[in-house]
Amino acid sequence: MTHITHSARSSFTLGAHFRRAVGWLDRIPYSALAVPLRVAVATVFWHSAMAKLANLETAFELFREEYRLPLLPPEVAVYLAVSVELTAPVLLLLGLATRLAALVLLCMTAVIQLFVYPQAWPTHIQWGAMLLVLLARGAGTLSADWLIRRHAMCTGEQ
Numbered sequence: 191m192t193h194i195t196h197s198a199r200s201s202f203t204l205g206a207h208f209r210r211a212v213g214w215l216d217r218i219p220y221s222a223l224a225v226p227l228r229v230a231v232a233t234v235f236w237h238s239a240m241a242k243l244a245n246l247e248t249a250f251e252l253f254r255e256e257y258r259l260p261l262l263p264p265e266v267a268v269y270l271a272v273s274v275e276l277t278a279p280v281l282l283l284l285g286l287a288t289r290l291a292a293l294v295l296l297c298m299t300a301v302i303q304l305f306v307y308p309q310a311w312p313t314h315i316q317w318g319a320m321l322l323v324l325l326a327r328g329a330g331t332l333s334a335d336w337l338i339r340r341h342a343m344c345t346g347e348q
Contacts, residue, residue, distance in 0.1 A: 221330030227320045228288070228329060232279035234317060235295060239275030242268065257306045274298055282324070285333020292324040 242249040246268070253264035253271075262270070274294055281291035296318060303314040329335045 219331070220327060221332040224285075224324065224327065224330035225332055227323055228282040228285065231292075231295065231317060231320050231324070232282040235275045235298075236279040239272050239279075242272050242275070259301070259305055271298070282329075285329035285335050286338075288329035288333060288335050289325050292321045296321040296325060 249268050249272075250264055253259065253267045257264075257267070259267050275298075278291040278295050281287050282295075299314050299317050299321065303311060307314075
C-alpha cells in the first residue's frame with residue numbers, strides 16, 4: 191500500500207466517523223437540549239431575585255443610584271424586576287408559557303444591556319441566545335406546555 195492510498199483510506203475512515211458522529215448528534219431530541227437551557231436561564235434570574243429580596247434596601251439604592259432606568263421610578267422598577275425574576279424562572283422550569291416567559295426575560299435582558307450594564311454584553315448575549323432558542327422552539331416535550339397542547343389536540347380543542 192502506498193502512502194497516498196493509506197492517506198486517502200485514513201481520511202475516508204475519518205470522514206465516515208465524522209458523519210456517524212453527526213448522525214448520532216442529529217438524533218438527540220430537542221427536549222434534551224431545551225431542559226438544560228431552561229434550567230440555566232431560570233437559575234440566573236432566580237438568583238438575581240433572591241439577591242434583591244435578601245436586601246431590598248440595597249436593591250432600592252442600586253436602582254436609584256446605579257441602574258437609573260428611564261421612565262420607571264426605582265421603587266416600581268425593583269418590584270417589577272423581582273416579580274419577573276420570581277415568576278419567569280418558575281414558568282421556565284415547569285415548561286409552562288415558556289415562550290412568553292422567554293420573551294419577557296429577553297426584554298429584561300435587553301433593558302439590562304442597554305441601560306444598566308452595556309459592558310456585560312458577553313454575558314447578555316449568552317442569556318439572549320438561550321432565550322431566543324426557547325422563544326423560537328418552545329420548551330420541548332418535557333414540559334407542561336407540551337402536555338397542555340397534547341391534551342388540547344386529544345380533546346379537539348385548538
